[in-house]
Amino acid sequence: MKQSALSYFQYPEMVLVPLILFFVFFMLLLFFITRPKNRELFKKMEKMPLEEEETNNESIE
Amino acid sequence: MSMENNQSRTVYDDDIVKKFIYAALIWGAAAFAVGLLAATQLAYWQANFNLEWLTFSRIRPLHTNAAIFAFGGNAIFAGIYHSSQRLLKTRLYSDSLSSIHFWGWQLIILAALITLPLGFSQSKEYAELEWPIDIAITVIWVIFAINFFGTIAVRRVKHLYVALWFYIATILTVAVLHVVNSIEIPVSYLQSYPVYAGVQDALVQWWYGHNAVAFFLTTPFLGLMYYYIPKAANRPIYSYRLSIVHFWSLVFIYIWAGPHHLLNSALPDWAQTLGMVFSIMLWAPSWGGMINGLLTLRGAWHKVRTDPIIKFLAVAVTFYGMSTFEGPLLSIKSVNSLAHYTDWIIGHVHGGTLGWNGFLTFGMIYYLVPKLWNTKLYSQRLANNHFWIGFFGILIYYISMWASGITQGLMWQSIDANGQLAYPDFVETVIKIVPLYYARAIGGSLFLIGFILMLINMWKTISLAPKGQDEQQVDMSNITMDEVAGTGHRKLESLGAVFTVLVFIAILVGSIIEIVPTLAIHKYLPDANKVRPYTPLEQAGRDIYVKEGCYTCHSQMIRKLDFDVIRYGEASKLEESMYDRPFQWGSKRTGPDLARVGGKYPDMWHYRHMIDPREITPKSIMPAYPWLDNKKLDYQILRRKLSVMKRLGVPYDDETVANADIIAEKESLELFNALLEQDPSLENIKDTQIIALISYLQSLGKK
Structure with missing residues (x-):
């Protein structure tokens, strides 16, 4: 019985498991990024690469 | 540091x-x-x-x-x-x-x-x-x-x-x-x-x-x-x-x-x-x-x-x-x-x-x-x-x-x-x-x-x-660890x-969800569906196929699509590649699929095709592989190879593993004699890699 059931292993519901997992995960993410208390942090982080500045993009030719 | x-x-x-x-x-x-x-x-x-x-x-x-x-x-x-x-x-x-x-x-x-x-x-x-x-x-x-x-x-x-x-x-x-x-x-x-x-x-x-x-x-x-x-x-x-x-x-x-x-x-x-x-x-x-x-x-x-x-x-x-x-x-x-x-x-x-x-x-x-x-x-x-x-x-x-x-x-x-x-x-x-x-x-x-x-x-x-x-x-000096309060x-x-x-x-x-169920899949294949393992010579030929990179141009996977089935034969099944290490399904068909090429052409066809593809197919863009008919096959290593395969679950008996080299030499001699009979000029290809490769190609889809 087990052998015949698994011989051509077909689990269509397997697709649903990760979809539900991802949906829950995504909702948590949305909750986190929309919390007003994180706004200040995000503003600061957006500028992080620009904190040490050096501009030298000209040509010597 | x-x-x-x-x-x-x-x-x-x-x-x-x-x-x-x-x-x-x-x-x-x-x-x-x-x-x-x-x-x-x-x-x-x-x-x-x-x-x-x-x-x-x-x-x-x-x-x-x-x-x-x-x-x-x-x-x-x-x-x-x-x-x-x-x-x-x-x-x-x-x-x-x-x-x-x-x-x-x-x-x-x-x-x-x-x-x-x-x-x-x-x-x-x-x-x-x-x-x-x-x-x-x-x-x-x-x-x-x-x-x-x-x-x-x-x-x-x-x-x-x-x-x-x-x-x-x-x-x-x-x-x-x-x-x-x-x-x-x-x-x-x-x-x-x-x-x-x-x-x-x-x-x-x-x-x-x-x-x-x-x-x-x-x-x-x-x-x-x-x-x-x-x-x-x-x-x-x-x-x-x-x-x-x-x-x-x-x-x-x-x-x-x-x-x-x-x-x-x-x-x-x-x-x-x-x-x-x-x-x-x-x-x-x-x-x-x-x-x-x-x-x-x-x-x-x-x-x-x-x-x-x-x-x-x-x-x-x-x-x-x-x-x-x-x-x-x-x-x-x-x-x-x-x-x-x-x-x-x-x-x-x-x-x-x-x-x-x-x-x-x-x-x-x-x-x-x-x-x-x-x-x-x-x-x-x-x-x-x-x-x-x-x-x-x-x-x-x-x-x-x-x-x-x-x-x-x-x-x-x-x-x-x-x-x-x-x-x-x-x-x-x-x-x-x-x-x-x-x-x-x-x-x-x-x-x-x-x-x-x-x-x-x-x-x-x-x-x-x-x-x-x-x-x-x-x-x-201006950098601090606590730029944001409360940290x-x-x-x-x-x-x-x-x-x-x-x-x-x-x-x-x-x-885990994707891979783990598949790792057990071969265990549940009905015994009647299981294929025989490669013979020692076929395994040797398979290793040459891998070494030469044939997978870069040839697939071994006939898809469940009508036009694939009409061209190449019955769609490939899981059990047909269950002993394939590494798998050779391929990802590109610059040349045709080879999953069922075994028995489709005579041995001599394969020999001529490998030495000069244009002799068989005038417009072919496949490179020639002339070195295969002068490189000798290493029979000795086959014992080790089959022993590793057996350890990995391939059902070889002890006798086949212990005599892998002798069995392969015998298979090779039979194939060589058959080719020599058709073309006496091939006397120098005895024990060469091309014989093993032909043996492997002839096994595809025939196990």
Whole structure:
């Protein structure tokens, strides 16, 4: 019985498991990024690469 | 740990960044040149000069490994080491580890450069390197990881900028992918068999293969994008919120997408559907990243006209958007039935690698070199010329491969009014696309010419830079760990670790759900369906098939599609490849599928075809393999090979294993005598490799 059931292993519901997992995960993410208390942090982080500045993009030719 | 750090100032280790840039430029030239040679051989087969180590099937893996791991690898190491020090406000954790990382990686590349053309290959795409090199990769990657995570541990700022998240995901996931996909048992100093077989090997390999694209060619480059586009445009990133959603969605979803490389195959349908659904879902996070990258340029679009760095970066992100639109499209089963095994996939891949990875790397290097050498770029004009020549090169490449892939895919599918194939002779579908192979070679040449302009520009820039400069000390007196209220040092340290664990969980969920059920699948196949294992001579021939890289042009997977079945026979079944280590399902049909070629032609046909394909098929573009009929077969090693196979579960009895060499010699003699009877001039091919290869080909679909 087990052998015949698994011989051509077909689990269509397997697709649903990760979809539900991802949906829950995504909702948590949305909750986190929309919390007003994180706004200040995000503003600061957006500028992080620009904190040490050096501009030298000209040509010597 | 370096002594260069103290509380108020630091000296960044830019020497290591410079070394990786040099390496990326040198190996980039090699990777592109080998790619051009391979492309030329598809248009003009004689371009291998009848040398085995220059033949397409040997140099194709060399090209892909060099482009991904030598050019791409050195570029991302340069970018990661440069940007991480600045984002973490500290020197790299250890100068010694940096140095071991650099030289170790170059030695690995050198080992690949020697072994792949010599035919030492596992035939698993982008994982062809043999077991000693696999171990070396693991060691060097761990050293890189210690150096990177050590730098995070000694950082001077609390928060980890988004670029660093992508680097963390890269380091962690590549380690998992490489280790899991490389579990193999050696049979000699430079040959091994994977522990996985058939469908298991196919799934693990494409879980690895697709995520090599995801976590070696996408996540690190996205990290570089998030750092270098704001720097080059002097603009903050468009949306940090979007980057969070982009990062986590991408990392979570990408890991599931591997099975889209196996659509319509013998892989169980649930796994195919899973791969397709998650590939389509990838559209959203991928485009989230592209939008974030491009909109960072808002207010700086005028620079696209004048600044070659911005040109390269903007076009790179645009190519990222195009490739990540096309990838999910190709993952839809019906689209895939047209595109798979054709040049459309080659075009798609090169849109991503040349356009996204190549141009982003060029933009980054044009940005970095003047800064690191404290000088100015030698010539903006040369850089602009590089951009336009390279850009048109990619367009010609991309368009020619689209046209070639769609043309050939439609010809394969075409059925006439009588229900017969409209183009039954495979070579008809090849002849049609050869002109497009010439066009592709022209596109590749332009890309290489543009790159040579860059090499000249870099060489002049560096040679004209002021000499004898001391490393500059960076003032850190204003940097504090608690820029955001309510944070403590211990919490800061734990944040990186917690983050890493979360990434690990995100990639592990998909991997386990997808792979674990498949690993058990062979156990539940009914006994009546199981095939016999390869005879010793067939196994020896199979190893030659793998060594020569036949999989680069021939698949062994007849899909569950009418036109495939009409052309090649019954669709391939799981059990037919259950003892195949490594699996040989292939990913490209420059030549026809071979899953049921056994018994289709006489032995002599195969002999003549391997020695001179044009004698059998006048317009064939297959290279000749004349060396196979003068290289002797090593019978002795077959005992060891069969013993390893038996240990892995192949049902050989003890007698067959103990007498593998004797059995193979006997089989070989029978085949040789049969050939000699037909052509007495073949007296010198006794015990040669070509006999074993013919034996293997004749077993395909006949077990």
